[in-house]
Amino acid sequence: MSRVLEINHLKYKKNNKLILDDINLELDHGKIVGLLGANGVGKTTLMRLIAGVNAKTAGKIKVSGIESKAAIKSCVSMTYSIESLKDNQIGKNNRIKVKDIVKFYLDIYPDFSLEKYQEIAKYLDIDSDEKLMDLSTGSGEKLVIALTLSRQVALYLLDEPLNGIDIMTRKKIIKSIIQWKSDESTIIISSHYVTEIASLLDDVIILKDHKVYEVSSVEDIQNKSHLGIEAYYEQVYEGGTNDE
Amino acid sequence: MEYIDNIPIYLQIKDILYRKIISNEYELGSQLPSVRQLAVQFSANSNTVQKALKEMTEENVIIPQRGKGNYVTEDVSIVSKLKDHIVTEMFDTTYDKLHSLNMNDKEITTSFNNYVKQREQDHE
Numbered sequence: 001m002s003r004v005l006e007i008n009h010l011k012y013k014k015n016n017k018l019i020l021d022d023i024n025l026e027l028d029h030g031k032i033v034g035l036l037g038a039n040g041v042g043k044t045t046l047m048r049l050i051a052g053v054n055a056k057t058a059g060k061i062k063v064s065g066i067e068s069k070a071a072i073k074s075c076v077s078m079t080y081s082i083e084s085l086k087d088n089q090i091g092k093n094n095r096i097k098v099k100d101i102v103k104f105y106l107d108i109y110p111d112f113s114l115e116k117y118q119e120i121a122k123y124l125d126i127d128s129d130e131k132l133m134d135l136s137t138g139s140g141e142k143l144v145i146a147l148t149l150s151r152q153v154a155l156y157l158l159d160e161p162l163n164g165i166d167i168m169t170r171k172k173i174i175k176s177i178i179q180w181k182s183d184e185s186t187i188i189i190s191s192h193y194v195t196e197i198a199s200l201l202d203d204v205i206i207l208k209d210h211k212v213y214e215v216s217s218v219e220d221i222q223n224k225s226h227l228g229i230e231a232y233y234e235q236v237y238e239g240g241t242n243d244e
Numbered sequence: 245m246e247y248i249d250n251i252p253i254y255l256q257i258k259d260i261l262y263r264k265i266i267s268n269e270y271e272l273g274s275q276l277p278s279v280r281q282l283a284v285q286f287s288a289n290s291n292t293v294q295k296a297l298k299e300m301t302e303e304n305v306i307i308p309q310r311g312k313g314n315y316v317t318e319d320v321s322i323v324s325k326l327k328d329h330i331v332t333e334m335f336d337t338t339y340d341k342l343h344s345l346n347m348n349d350k351e352i353t354t355s356f357n358n359y360v361k362q363r364e365q366d367h368e
Contacts, residue, residue, distance in 0.1 A: 032289050171287065178283045178290070199245065199253050199288040219252045228249025 002065035004029045004154050004186045005050065010059035012042070012049060019045050021210040023059070027186055029154070032177075032200055034218075035190040036233050037207030043190045046207070047157040050188075051078040064154045074111065077151040079158050082140030086132055098135075098143060099128040109151050117150035120180055124172060138165040145173055149180050156181075158189040162196070174200055194230040204229060206236055245287045254295040257286055261296065265305065265316055266327045273318040276306060 003026050010023035020042045027033060037043050048054040050061060052069040060067065063075045085101060105112050121128065124142040135143065145161050158177070162170045170193065177200065181187060188205075191197050198218060206213040213236060218229055225232050247256050261282075264270045276282070279297065283290045297314055300306045304322055306314045317323065342352045 030291070174287050175284050178287065179280065181290075183290070195249055198249060199247055199286070199292070202289055202291055219254070222250050222252050226250050230249065 002062075003027060004031075004064055005188075006060070006062040006065075007050075008060040010049065010061060011057045012045060012054070013057045014045075018210055020049070023212055025205065025212060025215065027188070027203075029184050029186055031202045032181070032187045032189065034194070034197060034201045034204040034229070035188050035207065036194060036204055036229075037190075038237060041207045042210065043207060044159050047078060047159050047188065047190070050155070051076045051157055053078070075153050076155045076157060077109075077111075077148050077153045078156075079144050079148045079161055082132075082135060082137075082144055085144075094131070094133055096132045097128065098126060098130050098132065101132060101143070101147070102128065105147050105150070111152045113150050113152055116152070116180060117146055120146040120149060120176055123176055123179070138169045141165050142169065142173065145176065149177070152182070154185055156185060156187040158187060160190055160192070162191050162193050170196060194233060195228060198229045201229070204233075206233060208236065245285075253288055254292045254299070257282075257288060257293060258296040258299055260286070261300065262305065262326055262330065265323060266330065270316050272316055272320065272323065274316050275312070276314040276316065278313055 005025060005027040007023050007025040010020060011018075012020040023046065035043050035046070045054060049056050050063065050072075052072045055069075061072070063072045066072055066075060088104075102114075102117060105117075106114055120126075124146055126139065126142055126146055130139070141161060141164070145158070148156060148158065161173060161177075165173070174197065177187065177189075189197060189200070201218050203215060203217050204221070205215050221227070221229060221232050225235075227235065247253055261270070261276075270276060276297075277285065279290050279293050282288075282297075283293045286293065297306065297308075301308055301314070304319070305317055305326060307317055308314050339352065342355070347355070
């Protein structure tokens with residue numbers, strides 16, 4: 001079986017400014033991988049490149065062995081912010097409700113499972129009659145997670161799914177990821193709550209200075225450094241001040 | 245679930261499960277929850293839970309049954325050995341700490357007996 005994700009010599013420039021350089025990555029099926037790095041290092045950009053939303057400057061990205069950007073879109077499910085849903089054509093209508101967004105997803109994604117969505121929505125207490133514009137940050141994030149996980153794909157990209165929400169909801173979102181992740185699929189998750197997601201992760205990818213600084217299993221980091229992931233990650237950044 | 249962040253999660257999960265077996269929360273011969281259920285309960289990755297269960301299987305504390313999940317051993321001696329092991333581990337740490345306070349074995353024993361008496365009184 002081919003790997004779920006293969007990236008070779010990926011480069012991305014924006015307005016002639018180098019954002020990502022010589023990114024090489026290989027991920028297997030059935031993993032949960034943390035994507036760590038300081039603000040502005042290119043975590044969201046990397047996810048958008050993998051999802052085929054942004055166009056790469058150079059290099060190769062293959063998802064489940066597929067290279068075509070259009071085909072990749074059907075193998076990857078990425079979290080889009082609630083703001084981007086509101087900015088979307090359908091979301092601009094003030095009366096639009098959660099259930100209308102669900103219908104929109106059902107219409108545009110053939111792999112969207114309504115059954116799975118309903119299970120997750122029930123677990124996360126998502127009210128389908130609530131208006132999109134009235135959603136709190138926490139409710140918005142819960143909706144985004146439920147929509148993203150309800151697509152049945154090989155690769156999920158969760159970009160900061162825990163931002164701006166209270167600890168109880170964060171814990172519930174983490175549990176919902178575990179509960180509804182299929183065994184074969186792989187999840188890449190970025191979060192500043194490194195310690196909170198540590199138990200969720202098989203591996204971490206640390207981005208630094210436009211590149212992949214390290215890919216390692218959480219267990220190897222703990223065994224080798226005797227540090228937690230957060231402390232290790234801080235050390236990587238602090239130790240590297242010389243070359244910045 | 246709160247984990248110690250620099251110790252592999254699977255070891256911590258194994259430890260919690262062993263304590264549940266020793267305390268009889270998971271009875272001898274009973275079926276353990278599924279991997280997915282344990283993973284959600286422990287807020288941990290399924291692969292991590294699998295790894296903990298694999299070691300528990302290798303240590304003969306649980307027995308996988310094809311298509312039916314994992315069962316706690318019915319062998320009392322295995323669980324009793326496990327209990328001895330965990331108790332010894334707990335005492336190791338405490339004993340070493342007390343020794344480092346320059347207490348001798350007699351003082352440690354007396355002090356521990358007093359402590360137990362005090363706890364009993366507190367309980368009444």
